[in-house]
Amino acid sequence: MRTYQVTSPGGLENLNIVEQEIPQPKAGEVLVRWRATSLNFHDYLVGIGGIPVEDGRVPMSDGAGEVVAVGEGVSTWKAGDKVVSLFFPNWLSGKPSATATEAISGDTTEGFAREYSCVDSQSLTRMPNNYTFEEAATLPCAGLTAWRALMVEGNLQAGDSVLVQGTGGMSIFALQFAKAAGAYVYATSSSDEKLERLKALGADEVFNYRTDVNWGKTIAERSGGVDHVLDVGASATIKHSMDAVAVGGHIALIGVLGGMTAELVLPQLILGHVKLSALAVGSKEMQEKMIAAIEVNDVHPVLDKNFTFDELAQAFEHQASGSHFGKITVTYAD
Structure with missing residues (x-):
């Protein structure tokens, strides 16, 4: 599978695609095939080195995809379920805390600029049932x-x-x-x-x-x-x-x-x-309530321009131009 990594000292020219083996889910995890991501200013700062991250970090805080396999003990998801990532994968409910918000997708922990990854089964919500993958990928940061x-x-x-x-x-x-x-x-x-x-x-x-x-x-x-x-x-x-x-x-x-x-x-x-x-984004509980409201009111994000997986750097350049209106998305090839 293809995976983006941010290499030191940062900069869009140091966003590199590497080949990795598709992982297998451990107990309590699910294997997700990511289908789309969307760009946020936070992701741009990571990409250009404005936010220092561990060398080799997988960027992008937003992800939408489908469950491919589940690990032992997982009953909340099954293969084929369409899911959305969390910006704070450990903030499930309640007020923010240092522990709950320490892990930040695409920053202090691995993000979703990759074709597959294993994720804790609790660190996902369902997609709105009336959304495409590109639309759903706009929710974890900007929408929430x-x-x-x-x-x-x-x-x-x-x-x-x-x-x-x-x-x-x-x-x-x-x-x-x-x-x-x-x-x-x-x-x-x-x-x-x-x-x-x-x-x-x-x-x-x-x-x-x-x-x-x-x-x-x-x-x-x-x-x-x-x-x-x-x-x-x-x-x-x-x-x-x-x-x-x-x-x-x-x-x-x-x-x-x-x-x-x-x-x-x-x-x-x-x-x-x-x-x-x-404030910075929100919890899983908030995301679930937002998705319920989105479905009731049939709210859809405004999408600006879509790029392919190979064009992440170009997508960031488009973002930096300030010409966009709404969300910039990246679609992963089938």
Whole structure:
């Protein structure tokens, strides 16, 4: 079987494909044939060496595939079942803990840029029954992050307002989940063409952050303050997120697209009674609830461009260009 490995010192030119034997599942494990993965900013950082990983690490935090064989004692899965990976393979339920979140797929433990692997039987969920493998591969990181930010940390209610930033996979999932729950959605982009696409997906009002340098204040004036703000840009966006959020509102700190640090004006947050939630993805239990909601509401991810297994580096280059709208996927050949 073919497997990608990240070799020191990182960089897309050091993403190498090696041939390995197909493993056999041990007790409590299942052998999965992976059919697709999707790209996240976290995966890109691993690929270019921005997040140091063990030499030879298999990258990619997302995987969708089918069970080929099960090990001794496994009764939850059978051959032919369609499954999705977990970003945190050991965080099954409850609150996050150091132990539960220590293993990160494609980072501190092996990821899914390979054709087969053995996985603990607990570290999988079923695929939505109305999804392709490419669609399902978008869920473990981007989909679940949006779900947790809105539904778990934010306790989103019908009639609430939501601000999503940009047109990456997480932001578009947040738009879709918010609309399915009956929320009013504000969205931003630097591209008027992308803003029109956001409106077509259900965004109620859109704002070009390149032409309006005070877009956070503009959105606050339009909305009276937004109940839920999903911040993805750190230093590039946090000021605007604080300007836009309602008194008593919620800001989910999710991304670092604009840098690894951000300056907080504490009196503005304190006197505004703002709840800040710094979060990374979610648990298996959250993923299962998200999948149930996806099936009920027939929510499908927006897919940008699909690449073949051999084209992972090119897929990352496309991601780095910033031209994509929604999720970039990679399909493994039959």
